[in-house]
Amino acid sequence: MADYMYDVLVIGSGPAGESSAIAAAKAGKRVAVIENRSVVGGSCAHKGTIPSKSLRHVVKQIIHFKSDSLFREIGDSRRLTFPRVLQSAARVIPKQVELHTNFYVRNRVDVLIGQASFIDAHTISLVLQDGAKEKFTAQDIIIATGSRPYRPDDIDFSQERLYDSDSILEMQHTPRHIIIYGAGVIGCEYASIFSGLGMRVDLINNRDRLLSFLDDEISDALSYHLRDSGVTVRHSEEYEKIESNEHSVTLHLKSGKRLKADAILWCNGRSGNTDSLNLDAVGLKADHRGNLKVDDCYRTSVENIYAVGDVIGWPSLASASYGQGRAVSGGILGDACVQVSDVPTGIYTLPEISSVGKTETELTQARIPYEVGRALFKNTARGQISGENVGMLKLLFHVDTLEVLGVHCFGAEAAEIVHIGQAIMGQKGAGNTIQYFLSTTFNYPTMAETYRIAALDGMNRVSRR
Incomplete structure (x- = not known):
């Protein structure tokens, strides 16, 4: 067997790369991680999940401040600019870098800074920040390079006032009116953020409803509350071209509409970061969005090269990436490779959304007899204390077995609440039924109590049959 410098070489230090590297290191493997930024964390820590959710948190605090009569008595009418809000949100990033750097240090994982590309299936060329080149070899290589905002070839992103979900975090002015093109998860989240800052928002959706993978009732609630906060949602629209100058930007739609605003945020999908890896050298080919195809053990068509995280496409969630990283290292070590599945959705709109399991549409199409139990946040003591008048927990369960089939939550801390149902x-067995929520004592007052309320509501429906 060849004498490799490392047992496992991981390209990318985001959630997928970090978890795979540390899992392999804990098993006694010689491991290194390559990162093309000067610090670790990947896009998750620097451009994606962490900064956008931190920004959302700051905006939520601002909304609470403005809506609370107690704080209004202070009479502070100073207007917060977007750069100032960003500055507050960005404080978490250095903390994340320090945290994740310590993970590598404690687990004795080497961190190599530079741009990686393949020479062959076991050898990586690394271009260092000073331009020098080095070679590193490994028995197994894991591609965890993440993704970036998709940029169509027919749009000039050098235009003024045109941003994507990365560059928006560097915007140095405060638009009065912003257009968001793309109403996926990222587009909806930013629509909430900007409307919360008092901006006029046009949200352009290519489809006929928002986030159609959600339960219809939750999707409808999101649509209503976005509009209630001042967002104009335009469905079934496609762009034709974008024109901009130093004062404004205009979006031309194929429907003939022309929308003029102070800025445009382009949120129409993401692309895998594979174009600089020299995949041809190892016989790999990415799809049109830069994503790699893998098998159930996250192995590519090359036996010793694996891929995990956003670079393999759906579900493109940090939570799933952590699980995929651990799973791929387990497979390399000879353990059973456990496919990451049943991943809950976490959508950080205002209010937020989270769900796991089947939707009503899916259960209806599968002809599964089910019933619904609901609990409205406004009818709970904790919701009233916290001022959470918007929100709902929805349980879907089998009419005969009472098995919980789906949990859908809309409102404050939904992404936390959903894990009880998950x-x-x-x-296994009788432990996954709605009876658990009826026989369990929940702290009072809490949002967790909504499970008991929803279960009672659902059982009332069954008893009336």
């Missing part, structure tokens, strides 16, 4: 759905 845990019950993962139990």
